[in-house]
Amino acid sequence: MLLEDRAIIERLLDKELKQRIIITPLIDPVKQIGPSSVDVRLGGNFTVPTTSRLGSIDPDKEELVKGYTSAVDIGHNEAFFLHPGEFVLASTMEYIRVPRDLACRIEGRSSWGRLGLLVHATAGFVDPGFSGNLTFELFNAGRLPIQLKPGMRMAQLCFFELKDFPNVAYDQRPESKYLNSLSAVGSRVYRDKLPTTH
Amino acid sequence: MPETISNHARLGAVSIEYLVRLKYVVGQSTTWSRGTEYQAIRGKILDVCQECWSKLFNEAALFRRIYQGKTLSEADILHLRTLLRTTSGTFIALHELLLFLPRESIRRELRDYCECLFRPEFKTTKISLMLTSLFAAFEYSLDEVMRFLEADVFKSKVPKRQVLPFGNVLELAIVDRSNPLAWAVLAHEFGHYLDHTSDITKRAVDQFVKKRLRGKVPESFITAWKRLCSEIVADLTGYYLLGPCSILPLVNMSLLVGCLRDLPIEYDREHGAPTTRVLMIRKLCEHDGIDAGRINPLLDTLIEEETRKAGELPQKEQQNRTTIEDFLTDFFDAVRPGILRELKARKFRQFTARDYKNAESLAQNLANGLPVGSCRSHSDDEVREKLLTPRGDDWTWARKEYHLLTEHAVGVGEVISAGWIDRIDLTADLFLRAFSEPDQEKAFSYIAKRLEEHDDLILKSIDMIPILEAQNAP
Numbered sequence: 001m002l003l004e005d006r007a008i009i010e011r012l013l014d015k016e017l018k019q020r021i022i023i024t025p026l027i028d029p030v031k032q033i034g035p036s037s038v039d040v041r042l043g044g045n046f047t048v049p050t051t052s053r054l055g056s057i058d059p060d061k062e063e064l065v066k067g068y069t070s071a072v073d074i075g076h077n078e079a080f081f082l083h084p085g086e087f088v089l090a091s092t093m094e095y096i097r098v099p100r101d102l103a104c105r106i107e108g109r110s111s112w113g114r115l116g117l118l119v120h121a122t123a124g125f126v127d128p129g130f131s132g133n134l135t136f137e138l139f140n141a142g143r144l145p146i147q148l149k150p151g152m153r154m155a156q157l158c159f160f161e162l163k164d165f166p167n168v169a170y171d172q173r174p175e176s177k178y179l180n181s182l183s184a185v186g187s188r189v190y191r192d193k194l195p196t197t198h
Numbered sequence: 199m200p201e202t203i204s205n206h207a208r209l210g211a212v213s214i215e216y217l218v219r220l221k222y223v224v225g226q227s228t229t230w231s232r233g234t235e236y237q238a239i240r241g242k243i244l245d246v247c248q249e250c251w252s253k254l255f256n257e258a259a260l261f262r263r264i265y266q267g268k269t270l271s272e273a274d275i276l277h278l279r280t281l282l283r284t285t286s287g288t289f290i291a292l293h294e295l296l297l298f299l300p301r302e303s304i305r306r307e308l309r310d311y312c313e314c315l316f317r318p319e320f321k322t323t324k325i326s327l328m329l330t331s332l333f334a335a336f337e338y339s340l341d342e343v344m345r346f347l348e349a350d351v352f353k354s355k356v357p358k359r360q361v362l363p364f365g366n367v368l369e370l371a372i373v374d375r376s377n378p379l380a381w382a383v384l385a386h387e388f389g390h391y392l393d394h395t396s397d398i399t400k401r402a403v404d405q406f407v408k409k410r411l412r413g414k415v416p417e418s419f420i421t422a423w424k425r426l427c428s429e430i431v432a433d434l435t436g437y438y439l440l441g442p443c444s445i446l447p448l449v450n451m452s453l454l455v456g457c458l459r460d461l462p463i464e465y466d467r468e469h470g471a472p473t474t475r476v477l478m479i480r481k482l483c484e485h486d487g488i489d490a491g492r493i494n495p496l497l498d499t500l501i502e503e504e505t506r507k508a509g510e511l512p513q514k515e516q517q518n519r520t521t522i523e524d525f526l527t528d529f530f531d532a533v534r535p536g537i538l539r540e541l542k543a544r545k546f547r548q549f550t551a552r553d554y555k556n557a558e559s560l561a562q563n564l565a566n567g568l569p570v571g572s573c574r575s576h577s578d579d580e581v582r583e584k585l586l587t588p589r590g591d592d593w594t595w596a597r598k599e600y601h602l603l604t605e606h607a608v609g610v611g612e613v614i615s616a617g618w619i620d621r622i623d624l625t626a627d628l629f630l631r632a633f634s635e636p637d638q639e640k641a642f643s644y645i646a647k648r649l650e651e652h653d654d655l656i657l658k659s660i661d662m663i664p665i666l667e668a669q670n671a672p
Contacts, residue, residue, distance in 0.1 A: 009600075024572060027604065029604055075309075076664040077668065095568065182657075182658045
């Protein structure tokens with residue numbers, strides 16, 4: 001069941017920390033809270049592909065995968081120029097925590113879509129128990145560069161109630177690769193090959 | 199977990215944290231990892247750190263007892279002090295060695311931190327920030343350096359006057375690059391910058407002489423008082439901007455250095471002794487109604503350690519120290535009002551008792567793993583009451599009340615204070631768990647990871663503040 005605005009607010013204010021949806025900082029809730037979603041903003045950390053030293057990506061090789069991207073930080077009064085056809089990672093300004101009995105989806109906003117800006121490539125789903133700053137996979141499918149500035153409302157989160165608590169939430173899985181990330185984190189696909197830990 | 203831990207536990211925590219941070223900083227340095235030419239040195243430094251850490255971990259049982267709050271025998275205490283002397287000595291020696299090697303630049307968050315804390319003075323002036331020695335981390339003016347050097351080469355090569363001044367530099371220890379709590383020391387250094395550029399000390403000492411002393415005062419006295427006063431200006435600036443936590447980097451550093459000494463830290467000609475500075479901060483807190491109880495354990499550790507050592511000095515030296523202390527206290531009381539008036543006349547945000555209270559609440563959020571760069575003006579109960587109480591079947595009115603959920607930026611001083619409070623609170627748990635790990639690698643990783651997570655949350659909080667302020671600005 002998709003949570004409506006009132007249910008979202010109830011969860012934002014839940015007395016039990018474990019039950020609480022955390023979206024912080026919520027700067028302008030009047031604009032950010034929609035009928036069944038909450039808008040999230042762009043943070044100042046970007047991760048950009050650096051291809052000059054790589055021929056291809058071998059997903060099993062940690063050094064190659066790590067070497068594929070490098071961090072670019074911009075200040076609050078600066079802009080990041082995303083050129084047509086470019087792909088970069090960025091993160092939400094907000095720190096998000098999804099309770100274990102909810103799941104969440106991150107969706108683009110129509111206003112950006114109309115300019116050709118996609119905010120996620122494949123990973124729009126946020127697991128129960130996730131916490132951290134969410135990563136945007138930004139792609140400019142338009143024909144002109146877009147200036148991205150920290151604080152812009154980039155996407156929206158919607159929350160779904162699970163029928164019951166999962167056996168093992170994201171924060172309880174040792175394999176969770178992006179738990180508590182606080183900035184735009186590059187791929188950790190190389191960890192997929194690690195043996196399962198119990 | 200014991201509610202309070204002993205001075206030995208605090209001393210251990212300080213020394214071990216410095217060592218862990220150094221090993222971590224050297225291991226993670228991106229400047230070094232680019233080139234293989236530094237690998238030999240890097241490897242050696244890591245080896246020495248490792249050896250020191252092994253010695254500590256061999257005594258895991260002793261450390262567990264310490265962090266469980268158990269009583270130690272005389273022999274245990276002696277052994278612990280020897281261990282900590284080795285740890286502190288190793289750390290200091292290696293850290294100073296780093297000065298001769300390439301080093302990274304400051305983090306972007308440090309600039310944000312300075313802009314938020316020192317505005318608008320920081321934005322409108324040329325102040326550079328750099329990483330340096332543990333002991334030479336201070337503020338200086340490059341123009342004064344040029345004048346001091348008086349070398350012919352500078353006379354002939356100095357650019358035209360219109361491009362001067364070169365500006366001032368604030369320095370921070372290399373090991374503290376990613377440790378925002380240690381950045382509190384820069385508020386003190388910024389006080390020196392203010393003093394450099396506006397002669398606060400000169401006016402304060404002139405007033406002191408005029409009010410207190412009639413007749414001629416020897417120039418050497420004036421010079422000595424100016425030296426002391428300039429440190430008081432810096433300490434007061436730190437306190438004015440950041441509250442009592444501004445003194446904590448000095449306390450940590452004094453505890454670290456104290457591990458190497460049987461004697462108390464001397465009164466130097468500028469700073470007084472660390473204990474007098476702590477007492478001055480306590481006096482200010484009392485005056486401003488700040489109940490700094492949560493950071494007291496760390497302050498008490500320093501005072502008690504230094505008092506214990508001073509008690510072992512010959513009677514005459516003890517008497518001398520008391521005389522100097524009395525003079526410093528009196529001098530501090532005399533110059534304080536004038537200096538504070540000058541600070542108040544500037545456009546800083548003064549740290550208040552309310553900020554400290556807020557920092558205590560924010561510390562709870564940090565303990566829950568949340569960033570603390572923002573907070574709401576209204577309590578949860580108040581917002582729940584207004585937003586979630588039905589007013590009939592129609593809920594469209596609710597949107598008008600959404601603003602109650604608005605979060606606004608907190609001050610950098612609140613973030614740093616929250617960080618210190620939480621860090622002091624988590625000491626026992628951090629080290630007890632680490633020394634309960636089955637092997638030294640896991641124990642080291644545990645401490646490094648928890649410190650990194652803590653730093654990251656505070657860095658993220660600082661990172662948010664300017665964005666929030668820009669968004670909240672009309």
